[in-house]
Amino acid sequence: MxxxxxxxxxxxxxxxxxxxxxxxxxxxxxxxxxxxxxxxxxxxxxxxxxxxxxxxxxxxxxxxxxLRNKQDMFDATVVWLPRHLTLENIQTVMDYLRYPEAVTNTLLLSIGTSLLQLVSCALAGYGFARLRFRGSGLLFGIVIFTIVVPPQTIMVPTYLHYRFFDVFGLYGLFTGSKGVNLLESFWPFFISSGLAMGLKNGLYIFIFRQFFRSLPKDLEEAAYVDGAGIPGTFVRVMLPNAAPGIATVLLFSFIWQWNDSYFVNLFAPNYTLLARMLDLLPGAVRPEYVGGISHTSLYLNTGILLGIMPIFILYLFAQKYFVESVERTGLVG
Structure with a gap:
């Protein structure tokens, strides 16, 4: 049955x-x-x-x-494949830009600012996400407002601030001078990044705030029960679970700093790769490199290719982690 x-x-x-x-x-x-x-x-x-x-x-x-020879620039039959293949243009532009030095400077600046922005923006984002205090909503609104404020509006005070840098007037009080000249160096970038006032820092604070708010509060409560304070909870509990947010901020910060030309020309002109690439614009290249004004576009395109090559290589290795981190930080969907 x-x-x-x-x-x-x-x-x-x-x-x-x-x-x-x-x-x-x-x-x-x-x-x-x-x-x-x-x-x-x-x-x-x-x-x-x-x-x-x-x-x-x-x-x-x-x-x-x-990859074209100079005579191919005047050949109407050459569209994609050069008739006279050469690497002379790449070598010429690398010598003109002092490419190894420029890439090294840009890497040091991008990595340094990325790490400083990561620390400062993570602290600010955690404070806005988990710590409630009077005026926190207003302060976060001001942070969001900084995303849409054009940096050109504060160009003059920013320049003068680092040209005559002083902390609460203490340097001028003891030395009698107007301040320290921090221009022609990377100090303006490092100081602003370490204080969460660097390039696109409002967006990075928003990313960390959204990510920390998505984490369960049980993690913090368990850490508080075990005797961990706010700093200990942040370092031991929150940061290890914030790997997607950290990856997103690091990649965004590195790429935007690499492509930055405004602040670089304001504080440290002719230091980074992109700042030197501006010398390849029409009328800026020295005659001994051009060989005629008609060849300026050839060197300019070659310089742009060399400028984006490191970012392209970075994307090949990091695009999987970048897409996953953006999805988990709430920037899409």
Whole structure:
């Protein structure tokens, strides 16, 4: 009796499975369904290929120009593949920009500011997310407001602040001078980044605040029960669980600092790679390198290709972690 009941229960399930299998087989072998499937595959392939071409077109163009000989610039038949392949342009631009020195300076500046912004913005984001005090909402609103304020509006006071740098007037009080000149160095970047007032720091504070708010409060309460204070909870509990937010802020900070030209030209001109690349603009290249004003675009495209190459290499290795970290920090969806 029991076996008959069990077999009775198995038969409908087996019949449903067989029916589903037959339906899938019919869908695969139905001419209309096959046509729909392959039509969607073709449309999807065309769309993806077109989008990829639009994105890669500037890079492919600059790569083609960088590998051309000067006489190919006047050959109308040369579109993508150079007729006279050469690496002379790359070597010329690297010598002109002092490429190894410029890349080293840019790396030191980008890594230093990224680490300082990570520490300062993580502390500020944790305070806004977990610590409640009077005026916290107003202060966070001011932080968000700094994201939309153009830096050009405070260019003059910012420049004068670091030209005559002083802390509460103490340096001038003891020395009698107007302050210390921090221009032509990386100190303005490091000081502003360490105080959460650097490039795009309002956005980084917002990212950390959103991420810390998403963590369960049970973690903090358990740490408080074990005797950990606010600093200990932040270092031992919150930061280890904030790896996606840390990766997002580090990548954003590094890339934006690498591509920055405004603050670099304001505080330390001709130090970084992008600042020196401005010398490749039309009319700025020295005659001994140009060989004629018509060749300026050739060197400019070559310099841009060399400038984006380190970022392109970084993206190849870090794009998986970057996409995952952005998804978990609440910036999308």
């Amino acid at each position: 029991d076996s008959s009941k069990r077999s009775g229960k198995r038969l409908p399930a087996a019949a449903a499975s067989a029916a589903a299998t037959a339906a899938r087989w019919n869908d695969r072998h139905n001419p209309i369904e096959k046509a729909k499937h392959w039509l969607w595959v073709i449309v999807r392939t065309v769309l993806v290929t077109g989008i990829c071409f639009v994105i890669l077109y500037p890079i492919l163009t600059k790569l083609s120009i960088a």
